[in-house]
Amino acid sequence: xxxxxxxxxxxxxxAGVSMALVSYVLNGKEKESRVGQExxxxxxxxxxxxxxxxxxxxxxLRSGKTHTIGLIIADISNPFFANIARVVEDEAKRNGYxxxxxxxxxxxxxxxxxxxxxxxxxxxxxxxxxxENSAEQVRDLQEKNIPFVLLDRYFPDIETDFVSTDHxxxxxxxxxxxxxxxxxxxxxxxxxxxxxxMQERIRGYVEALTDQHVPFQKHWLKxxxxxxxxxxxxxxxxxxxxxxxPIDSIVFxxxxxxxxxxxxxxxxxxxxxxxxAIVSFGQAEAFDLYYCxxxxxxxxxxxxxxTAVEFxxxxxxxxxxxxxQILMNAELIIRASSKTKQPVHx
Amino acid sequence: xxxxxxxxxxxxxxAGVSMALVSYVLNGKEKESRVGQExxxxxxxxxxxxxxxxxxxxxxLRSGKTHTIGLIIADISNPFFANIARVVEDEAKRNGYxxxxxxxxxxxxxxxxxxxxxxxxxxxxxxxxxxENSAEQVRDLQEKNIPFVLLDRYFPDIETDFVSTDHxxxxxxxxxxxxxxxxxxxxxxxxxxxxxxMQERIRGYVEALTDQHVPFQKHWLKxxxxxxxxxxxxxxxxxxxxxxxPIDSIVFxxxxxxxxxxxxxxxxxxxxxxxxAIVSFGQAEAFDLYYCxxxxxxxxxxxxxxTAVEFxxxxxxxxxxxxxQILMNAELIIRASSKTKQPVHx
DNA sequence: CTTTATTGCTTAAACGATTAAGCAAATGAA
DNA sequence: TTCATTTGCTTAATCGTTTAAGCAATAAAG
Numbered sequence: 130x131x132x133x134x135x136x137x138x139x140x141x142x143x144a145g146v147s148m149a150l151v152s153y154v155l156n157g158k159e160k161e162s163r164v165g166q167e168x169x170x171x172x173x174x175x176x177x178x179x180x181x182x183x184x185x186x187x188x189x190l191r192s193g194k195t196h197t198i199g200l201i202i203a204d205i206s207n208p209f210f211a212n213i214a215r216v217v218e219d220e221a222k223r224n225g226y227x228x229x230x231x232x233x234x235x236x237x238x239x240x241x242x243x244x245x246x247x248x249x250x251x252x253x254x255x256x257x258x259x260x261e262n263s264a265e266q267v268r269d270l271q272e273k274n275i276p277f278v279l280l281d282r283y284f285p286d287i288e289t290d291f292v293s294t295d296h297x298x299x300x301x302x303x304x305x306x307x308x309x310x311x312x313x314x315x316x317x318x319x320x321x322x323x324x325x326x327m328q329e330r331i332r333g334y335v336e337a338l339t340d341q342h343v344p345f346q347k348h349w350l351k352x353x354x355x356x357x358x359x360x361x362x363x364x365x366x367x368x369x370x371x372x373x374x375p376i377d378s379i380v381f382x383x384x385x386x387x388x389x390x391x392x393x394x395x396x397x398x399x400x401x402x403x404x405x406a407i408v409s410f411g412q413a414e415a416f417d418l419y420y421c422x423x424x425x426x427x428x429x430x431x432x433x434x435x436t437a438v439e440f441x442x443x444x445x446x447x448x449x450x451x452x453x454q455i456l457m458n459a460e461l462i463i464r465a466s467s468k469t470k471q472p473v474h475x
Numbered sequence: 476x477x478x479x480x481x482x483x484x485x486x487x488x489x490a491g492v493s494m495a496l497v498s499y500v501l502n503g504k505e506k507e508s509r510v511g512q513e514x515x516x517x518x519x520x521x522x523x524x525x526x527x528x529x530x531x532x533x534x535x536l537r538s539g540k541t542h543t544i545g546l547i548i549a550d551i552s553n554p555f556f557a558n559i560a561r562v563v564e565d566e567a568k569r570n571g572y573x574x575x576x577x578x579x580x581x582x583x584x585x586x587x588x589x590x591x592x593x594x595x596x597x598x599x600x601x602x603x604x605x606x607e608n609s610a611e612q613v614r615d616l617q618e619k620n621i622p623f624v625l626l627d628r629y630f631p632d633i634e635t636d637f638v639s640t641d642h643x644x645x646x647x648x649x650x651x652x653x654x655x656x657x658x659x660x661x662x663x664x665x666x667x668x669x670x671x672x673m674q675e676r677i678r679g680y681v682e683a684l685t686d687q688h689v690p691f692q693k694h695w696l697k698x699x700x701x702x703x704x705x706x707x708x709x710x711x712x713x714x715x716x717x718x719x720x721p722i723d724s725i726v727f728x729x730x731x732x733x734x735x736x737x738x739x740x741x742x743x744x745x746x747x748x749x750x751x752a753i754v755s756f757g758q759a760e761a762f763d764l765y766y767c768x769x770x771x772x773x774x775x776x777x778x779x780x781x782t783a784v785e786f787x788x789x790x791x792x793x794x795x796x797x798x799x800q801i802l803m804n805a806e807l808i809i810r811a812s813s814k815t816k817q818p819v820h821x
Numbered sequence: 822c823t824t825t826a827t828t829g830c831t832t833a834a835a836c837g838a839t840t841a842a843g844c845a846a847a848t849g850a851a
Numbered sequence: 852t853t854c855a856t857t858t859g860c861t862t863a864a865t866c867g868t869t870t871a872a873g874c875a876a877t878a879a880a881g
Binding site: 136137138148149152153156158162183184185186187188189190191192 | 836837838839840
């Protein structure tokens with residue numbers, strides 16, 4: 130019943146040899162370290178009998194490597210991030226790494242806390258979905274020479290590794306698609322955030338309209354404070370519909386905004402797409418099951434996550450190489466919610 | 476630029492004292508260890524200057540406590556588990572613990588791997604959503620005296636800590652609700668799993684029908700192999716509808732089954748609830764946004780997660796106490812998808 | 822003016838691993 | 852026979868921390 134974990138020392142004692150030998154054998158360095166055949170198999174035998182499992186802490190303390198990476202995301206209960214997390218988890222495991230996930234709630238302070246906690250726990254590196262005003266944190270990591278890869282969002286004026294969707298292009302496609310399908314007054318509901326990916330989504334949307342000769346109206350764009358989503362979205366939709374020229378379609382810049390917006394649109398008994406066409410960022414079952422399946426921007430989640438891990442692994446092996454950067458294309462999945470506009474007066 | 480992390484030794488050297496003193500001071504044991512006022516503040520000062528951050532690995536190695544808990548769930552990309560994970564993350568943080576999440580995919584082998592990896596990493600304890608055939612793993616943990624709390628699912632014949640929904644009651648309510656609302660032929664689509672929670676859901680459903688004088692028909696219950704959900708669900712629905720007496724309502728025993736089922740029901744252009752009423756376990760935006768909002772069993776996710784952490788903390792403090800066990804009530808959220816049946820022939 | 826307590830600090834072992842360096846004995850070469 | 856090499860193993864330092872034990876010097880008590 131005395132379940133003391135067995136250590137190298139225990140094995141060494143039983144085998145009547147030094148710990149060093151045991152270590153060599155159990156790490157497969159029998160040849161290099163010229164361990165005798167006989168004693169080697171004896172050691173292995175004993176290790177098996179005692180169910181020896183190495184203590185990762187001790188290994189890490191010695192080696193300086195924990196084989197652990199920190200994944201900072203906005204919120205694990207958001208399906209986009211949950212999916213990312215799953216991919217990262219699997220990819221990391223394939224590489225012999227364990228992942229510690231932390232949710233920042235898009236909040237720079239929480240994000241800093243998480244970074245600190247995980248740095249103290251000696252993670253080898255980070256994959257980070259940055260929150261607003263966290264540029265300084267990124268610079269900190271660089272100064273401390275802690276390897277990291279930015280995911281989904283990056284800072285155009287800081288040279289880092291990153292893996293991101295081309296948010297500009299994605300939003301551009303979304304906007305252009307609505308124009309092509311006959312919509313004339315196209316709103317966007319986005320976050321009131323300086324984060325580059327959000328700015329890019331807005332820019333893409335605006336430029337798509339402009340390029341397609343639908344002159345963008347300032348009041349078509351509503352930016353919601355992240356701290357009051359529901360309130361903000363409702364107000365935005367109300368205003369958009371109350372205008373003299375009410376909008377006929379909305380691009381939601383994120384999944385959360387879309388969910389909140391769609392619930393409200395349901396409450397208002399508006400019909401999608403006849404009263405209001407919808408295109409959204411994000412992807413989830415909710416969009417598939419909506420009475421009128423939602424057209425959405427499908428980010429290459431699997432590839433994003435995989436590549437982020439890959440870049441980080443590269444960085445961990447060769448810390449001094451040039452940053453790896455990649456911008457991936459999102460696919461616009463076209464569904465009924467944005468179908469060609471039916472003229473109101475035939 | 477030489478960013479060697481600062482250690483106790485560095486501070487000790489700078490202050491011209493021994494490491495012990497530094498350790499005492501920085502751990503707030505100045506009084507007990509009779510450290511001089513002056514030197515104490517000098518040490519604190521230097522620690523601040525050098526941005527000292529303790530190395531958690533070393534601490535843990537010494538103390539045998541990592542302040543880390545392992546959370547084993549089926550799949551982080553499933554919203555139910557993602558939400559649980561979020562709650563556990565936050566609660567753990569409040570208690571000064573870090574969480575490592577692992578997805579088992581309902582697979583005993585993966586689950587064992589995860590346990591082993593995390594045990595080697597010296598987590599202090601586990602919160603586990605058990606997968607099928609993992610009773611042996613649970614017994615192993617008990618033998619090794621590793622603290623853990625089972626979440627959502629438990630083994631009735633193993634005495635452990637657990638926190639679970641009363642799945643029987645929840646399913647009973649779901650079934651009874653459909654009967655009360657006039658449905659006569661009530662199917663259930665569940666997993667083909669021996670896991671107790673699934674058996675309980677099935678038992679609850681069957682007994683609800685029986686108690687309400689709707690004699691349960693064997694072919695109303697379809698059990699799907701978890702390895703072929705889509706195929707299985709489609710076949711199940713097909714069979715249910717092809718019967719001489721086609722069913723008029725379905726209870727989905729899990730969120731994933733419901734999502735798959737609803738997609739298929741949409742494909743078939745069946746109308747909910749007129750052609751087929753629906754009640755499901757699980758909860759997610761998808762259910763709210765469905766054209767006909769889905770009646771569902773709402774498990775007390777927040778409380779489940781919180782309590783699981785609480786139980787684990789208790790176990791970590793007092794390993795030898797009696798197991799804490801709790802069964803919580805789920806709430807049936809009644810929506811349009813199960814509304815009172817309209818007679819077909821008026 | 823001893824003896825005893827108290828104060829302020831240091832020493833060193835320990836946690837569990839890794840690994841460079843070194844030492845004897847056995848073997849090979851000259 | 853003698854020196855060099857190879858083989859098989861041990862010693863001990865190290866990673867960064869904690870903490871029991873001990874040692875002087877000073878203060879308090881007798």
